[in-house]
Amino acid sequence: MRTAYTADQIRGAEHTLMARLPEGTLMQRAAAGLAAVCADLLGHVYGRRVVLLVGSGDNGGDALYAGQRLARRGARVGAVLAGSKTHEAGLRALLEAGGRVVGADEIGAADLILDGLVGIGASGALREPYARLAEAANAAPGRVVAVDVPSGVDASSGRVEGAAVRAAVTVTMGAYKTGLLVDPGAEFAGRVELVDIGLGAYVPDPDVVALGHEDVARLLPRPGAESDKYRRGVLGVAAGSHLYTGAAVLAVGGALRAGAGMVRYAGAEEPVAQVRAHWPEAVITVLDRPSIDEVGRVQAWVLGPGLGTGERAHDLAASVLASDVPVLIDADGLTIVAKDRELLRRTAPVLLTPHAGELARLTGAERADIEAARLEHVRAAAAELGVTVLLKGSTTLIAGPSGQARVNVTGSSWLATGGTGDVLSGVAGALLAQGLSCYDAAACGAYVHGLAGRLAADGAPLAAADVATAVPAAIRAVTSGSAYGEKLGER
Ligand SMILES: NC(=O)C1=CN([C@@H]2O[C@H](COP(=O)(O)OP(=O)(O)OC[C@H]3O[C@@H](n4cnc5c(N)ncnc54)[C@H](OP(=O)(O)O)[C@@H]3O)[C@@H](O)[C@H]2O)[C@@H](O)CC1
Ligand SMILES: [K+]
DSSP: OEEEEEEHHHHHHHHHHHHTTTTTHHHHHHHHHHHHHHHHSSSSOTTTTEEEEOOSSSSHHHHHHHHHHHTTOOOHHHHHHEEESOOOOOOOOOOOTTTTOOOOOGGGGGSEEEEOOOTOOOOSOOTTTTHHHHHHHHHSSSEEESSSTTTTOOOTTOBSSSSSOOSSEEEESSEEEEHHSTHHHHHHHHEEEOOOSOGGGOOSHHHHHHOHHHHHHHHSOOOOTTTHHHHOOOOEEEOOOHHHHHHHHHHHHHHHHHTSSEEEEEOOOHHHHHHHHHOOTTTEEESSSOOOTTTTOEEEEEEEOOOSHHHHHHHHHHHHTSSSEEEEEEEHHHHHHHHHHGGOOOSSSSOOOOOOOHHHHHHHOOOOHHHTHHHHHHHHHHHHSEEEEEEEEEEEEOOOTTTEEEEEOOOOOOSSSTTTTHHHHHHHHHHHHHTOOHHHHHHHHHHHHHHHHHHTTSOOOOHHHHHHHHHHHHHHHHHTTTTTTOOOTTO
């Protein structure tokens, strides 16, 4: 499990820890870790060109001391001083080790650029000359390593307003910052390396949690000796329409592959024919009228993929939501409840799985605002609607109604293709039917689905059906403890 914190939380913990240590200890620990990652990236250090972008705060101090360590090992280190002031002791240390103060024109010739412009002390969009230097670093051929957070990325939220450094690697101090795990910040951070500076015992409850293989393996249901198909969990799927038959096929496929004891599919004749052809395992009810009265008992429902948004779909949604079991609402189901919020008034749990556009329809916020501040918006929606919300994206976020939040880091950009959301609804729905809470079903579903996407893609395009097919292999990777897909920043 990875835990992430806001800038204020980190500052508080650092304050406590710093009071117990000789002055400068933490910065030396940070710089040592930073220099080690840089040396590793450079391969051999002697003679290599390193440019430090140094801002006016301690983030610049970290960069200067790391530069000193690299200079001692024979690197040619130049510091571009960007701030109104500079960490004096750090600069002295660098100069004594043979480093120099250089102009921004040297950025283009560097093998490695260390971004020490701003860290957790930043506020708002990067000002000049920082913004210009960030752009120059991004345009340069050298590898860019961000110190603590990429400058221009808000450490607490992942917001990016204006210019920001695009790092190959971010070396973060003491603990992960939320903004490194949540998009758009996560995209700028690249691979994230954590340097232990002894902060662990002093951090409060995390702002956001990212599950890892072990956590998901612990949460995933496993059939016991006396399990039968009913006890393992039966999922109902109300999806598909005469226009959209594929969504039903994919949702049912995802559910069957994710361990549901049985899947009951309820729909109109056209999608029924397709589901039947693809999944003889599914138990089918042809709905003559928009009601689930004729469908046998289920432990959870998936409602919405390809359902349509007309009157008939609305009435079917109302019938599903009148049941007393958890309901996952996706796609057209979200459009239906956005128009008729009363449908969400129920006592059994609800899990919504929107992308940013669908969340905008649900809450009335602008899509662009949601994309810019995803965590804030998913939290607000969950609290306002009193449900669990999974916001899809390359870093998928899950928020519960009491403010708890998780981020999924297994996603792959190859997953951004039609139909993968339908598969996810089936996977998470199957987990709901097996007894997981909405919060756990959403997080484990996103995790397994993301990993399945990586396995299916393996560096090349995929079709949504491939993701469903890869779900068992993803579950196997998780439960067998293989490290596949666990590293932060691998997309
Ligand atoms: N504390 C510790 O124990 C440890 C801390 N550590 C390190 O310290 C970092 C935090 O250092 P910090 O608090 O000095 O703030 P930091 O991020 O360097 O920048 C603040 C300065 O930037 C400026 N500035 C702000 N916004 C700006 C903008 N939009 N655009 C442009 N400039 C802007 C503003 O300067 P001014 O404008 O006043 O000149 C402000 O004073 C942390 O991330 C980690 O790397 C590690 O060594 C581990 C131990
Ligand atoms: K930085």
